[in-house]
Amino acid sequence: SGRVSILFPMISSLTELKRCRKIVDAARLSVAREGNGLPDIKMGAMVELQSIICQIPELLQQVDFIALGTNDLVQYCLAISRLGEKSCDRSCYLHEGFLSLLQYVAEECQKAKKPCIVCGELVTNVRMRFLLLGLGFTSFAMPLGQIVDAKEVFSHLDVQEAKNEVQKLFALHSVQERFQSLGEWEERWCTTKK
Numbered sequence: 538s539g540r541v542s543i544l545f546p547m548i549s550s551l552t553e554l555k556r557c558r559k560i561v562d563a564a565r566l567s568v569a570r571e572g573n574g575l576p577d578i579k580m581g582a583m584v585e586l587q588s589i590i591c592q593i594p595e596l597l598q599q600v601d602f603i604a605l606g607t608n609d610l611v612q613y614c615l616a617i618s619r620l621g622e623k624s625c626d627r628s629c630y631l632h633e634g635f636l637s638l639l640q641y642v643a644e645e646c647q648k649a650k651k652p653c654i655v656c657g658e659l660v661t662n663v664r665m666r667f668l669l670l671g672l673g674f675t676s677f678a679m680p681l682g683q684i685v686d687a688k689e690v691f692s693h694l695d696v697q698e699a700k701n702e703v704q705k706l707f708a709l710h711s712v713q714e715r716f717q718s719l720g721e722w723e724e725r726w727c728t729t730k731k
Contacts, residue, residue, distance in 0.1 A: 671703030
């Protein structure tokens with residue numbers, strides 16, 4: 538039998554997660570009663586709402602992994618509409634509040650020794666991948682066509698250097714300064730690797 542993992546989307550509270558787990562556990566017991574053994578199912582939560590960020594340490598005790606949905610999270614965090622006047626470009630991901638959220642999630646996952654897969658548009662940009670790696674994330678969900686290039690970049694990247702550069706971003710005073718600084722670092726890094 539193959540491995541099965543279930544990812545619960547849009548989890549907003551621990552109560553909601555526990556209800557989801559209860560349904561899956563009931564299904565597992567039903568399968569076991571039919572004489573097929575108790576299935577080993579990994580359960581994860583999609584983290585894309587601020588309400589669950591506040592409960593990340595407790596959430597990580599209840600799941601085997603999490604997936605960080607950066608598209609929805611940045612929109613809810615910064616009150617950005619997908620269709621409204623206030624739109625989001627990549628620089629929005631460098632807002633100090635959103636950066637702090639990302640850093641907090643990365644640190645709590647490391648403490649709990651639980652995998653965190655980062656999803657969304659943030660992962661599709663080389664500059665933003667440097668940011669994620671510098672924050673401590675190491676697992677990414679991305680379009681198939683980008684995997685080879687991403688592996689090539691990451692195989693030559695100095696993780697400690699990325700962490701140092703990201704820490705410098707927190708000291709800057711605006712999103713524009715952070716975006717420019719990250720771009721300059723990307724340019725320096727790419728030039729030295731040619």
